[in-house]
Amino acid sequence: MGVNDRMDLAATIVLNGLTLAALYFIVASGFSLIFGLMRVVNMAHGSLYLVAGYVGYAVFEPLYDRDVWWAWYAGLAAGIAAAAIAGALMQKLLLGWMQGQELRQALVTIGVSIIAADQLLALYGGNPRQFFAPDAIFGSTQVPLVGGYPTFRLVQIGIAVAVGVSLWLLLNRTRLGMMIRAGVDDREMLGACGVNVPLVGVAVFALGAALCGIGGIIGSTAQPLAMGQDGRFLLISLVVVIVGGMGSVTGTAVGAVLVGLAEQLGQALFPTYSVILTFVIMVAVLALRPQGILGRA
């Protein structure tokens, strides 16, 4: 292999890692948001990914069969809405009234995830599905060093950046963001100021779930949607957030990039042991900085 070929290969691996990291960031940012602001470990986060994917597909499929150009966008909207509603309901009905009992809340979400996975299997069966990206973002684009590269994967990076920036703006520059951050620091005082705190909690949950919903549709366009993906994306969210730092948008981005790159690099260099690399990173971070790379102590 010449030097040029090797450069090309390295560039492809890095680009693959970044596109994967983009998907991981979108999914994990929702997990991180809910954890950071509500102190809830949402073990049903992977289920929200599945809910978005399956509901989105149910909307997408008939439209796609009729060759409507906006079929994918409709699926995206439906998936996001379904996940957001599911998340809001979970907070409203189950988690809201045990605020502060973190372990119990985690157990409740585990129960929800078991039931959700089983009911989705009953409703939609075990066959894998996959969205077809709309023509505008289908096909391939020329990238320097790499050559032709799927356009949709590049769009994925764009969406992740957009999600990250808008999330940061929302939390730091809007009234809702202000209320959310105030609620983290002192719930009771925020309530005394006349803010409906439980409603803010439901909003945060819906937002976090909606982010996972975006991830669900994007992810199911890039790779097949099937049962078992819930566990995979829950695990990825956990690792990304543990590595990057809990509840920090930038930390989640750093974690996602590290995990995405490690996964692709590992698969290229030592395929059967690639999983270990991800966990070596996690263990190293835990040993040196238990709060995560960018986490607050």
Added chain:
Amino acid sequence: MRDRFALFALAGLALMVAAPFLLQAVLPANQAQFWTANVLGRAVVFGIIAMSLTFLATYGGFISLAQMMIAGVAGYTVAVFVEGAVPRIVGGLGYGLAIPLGVLAATVMGLVVGAISVRTRDIYLLMITLALSMGVFRFVETNIAWFNGYEGIRNVVGPELFGLGFRDPWLFYYVALGTAALLLAGVLYLVRSPFGLVLQGIRDNPRRVAALGYDVALHRIAAFGVAGFIAGCGGVLATIYNIGISPGSIGLGATVNVLIMSVIGGLGHPVGAFLGSLIFTVFDTFAANLYDRDRFNTLIGAVFLIIVLVSPDGVIGIGARLRRLLGGSKP
């Protein structure tokens, strides 16, 4: 209160010892055998694994989701080294050596998990132990050379004892029950020892225990080692029960099942693990008659959810609550 629990445990043990005979008296022979091996035997085996979690939760306040994975480490170690397993990975050892080796490997894994998670508590610990066990699962599933990947390793039948195959229903049941009783007694003894008292001190207030001069980290790691040993014993038995081991037996589902058993039984006393696993196994076996053959997960998920919502201390907690309701406010 503790003594009453011990009495309760003894009565339960007596009932479990007599159970195969009682079943044989009431049910036709084949059904009695099914109950002995596939309901009671299985419940005892998974109860041991669940007890390793309950031990950590009750006396240390650690909810570890790594216990099924640690049990799997024992199972895989036996399967890799024992002669007669299919495919042959290393082989060459008899069960007399392979089983202690498996339990040792699980104990070491327990210590490793304890060391990795030593600076975390509560939900952080939950997340990290889950991530660790999923990591081992993904590794085992993708590694062909050592663990035969997705297929796993078959034909781990256990040693011959008293001229009987280990998987003879009665023999297996009594070996499992004896192991469980010994481990339970060991746990109850251990928690009254100085080590156990320090552990409970750490659960209640780690800073104070540290201020008294005890090494909190070392005690925590040791507790995970003990739990690893318990889980390892259960893992070996579970592997022989299933005649082998595959990645599915340490996957997310299996991991969560162990948590479900512990929580349903109650995290307030090690006996809860066995109650929980018995309830779980009965549900698992008869879900088909209750709701829908394939919808077992919905059923057990709902039971789990209701327990968490209504009685966080499990079936034991319900019992205590009922006693308080019926018998007034006896302490």
